[in-house]
Amino acid sequence: MSTDPQGLDTAAVAGWLAEQVPGSVAGPFEASLITGGKSNLTYLVTDGVHEYVVRRPPLGHVLATAHDMAREHRVMAALTSTTVPVPRMVALCEDVDVIGAPFYVMDKVEGTAYSRASQLAPLGAGRTRLISERLVDALVDLHAVDYRAVGLGEFGRPDGYLARQVSRWKKQLVASTSRDLPGMDELVRRLDSAIPEGGEGTIVHGDYRLDNALVQDDRITAVLDWEMSTLGDPLTDVALMLAYQALADITPSSGALVTDASNAPGYLDRQAVLDRYAAGSGRDVSDIGWHVSLAFFKLAVILEGIHFRHSQGQTVGAGFDGIGDAIGPLIEAGLAASR
Missing domain, CATH: 3.30.200.20 (Phosphorylase Kinase; domain 1)
Structure with missing residues (x-):
């Protein structure tokens, strides 16, 4: 057997x-x-x-x-x-x-994927801060890669990336939704009506957060889970990282289904993440609000898809009960960021 x-x-x-x-x-x-x-x-x-x-x-x-x-x-x-x-x-x-x-x-790469504040807390605030700093620094390094030089010139189309992101995730929403989602139509309308021109294109990870990386000896030993990677606007990675940081507070009963690592003592707060990224990359992050709104929209669509698969008995592993309850608060957070 x-x-x-x-x-x-x-x-x-x-x-x-x-x-x-x-x-x-x-x-x-x-x-x-x-x-x-x-x-x-x-x-x-x-x-x-x-x-x-x-x-x-x-x-x-x-x-x-x-x-x-x-x-x-x-x-x-x-x-x-x-x-x-x-x-x-x-x-x-x-x-x-x-x-x-x-x-x-x-x-296999050695290291720990920290998804919980309870995992980081025993390390102490100083080490936790260092780990979160290095997570930001690894993102700066990614966005500095000359994608043409490493053979990824055809990996995506940076021009018009943000408009395509909104369109793509609207289609994903239609394909993944099995119920009414209050506020979602308004969130989509706001995203559609204020799409930024976008900056210089880079490789973007598409799902950047601490538990999509491995850490050993306070170093990032590997960045994993590249299924959403492409060429596009680097601020989408920064905004999604910030959205994940807010997730446990926005959805306290179900946010930890994804991660609450950023609640650990010493972890860089939102402004510190933005400041460190801006200093390392030289990019203007003042227009991050729209990008954060998009990030919450994407998270809502992703979790709605997981909720749909779970409702059909098609998920593997534990920890999916109640994940559908997180969608409403994510929509509200996206609307708040858009203001």
């Missing part, structure tokens, strides 16, 4: 990887689920000699462009030559016949 975690056929992965990268597999794989359902599914696999991480799309209701394995693989492979910390890519499989979905394999 198979002991594979849901969504992964370890024998199929091991056989395929052994063919693609000779010497990479020393025996049968054992696997465990690292994260499930809220995003792409992530597994730790080992043959007793090697340790890898495997990523595949979530089960069930999946939007066509939201879980592109080749895209994640491509951007991390390109960033290997830069100062941005990313894992080494091992192999990409786009043949859905292997495990039922595309997937990629990367080296």
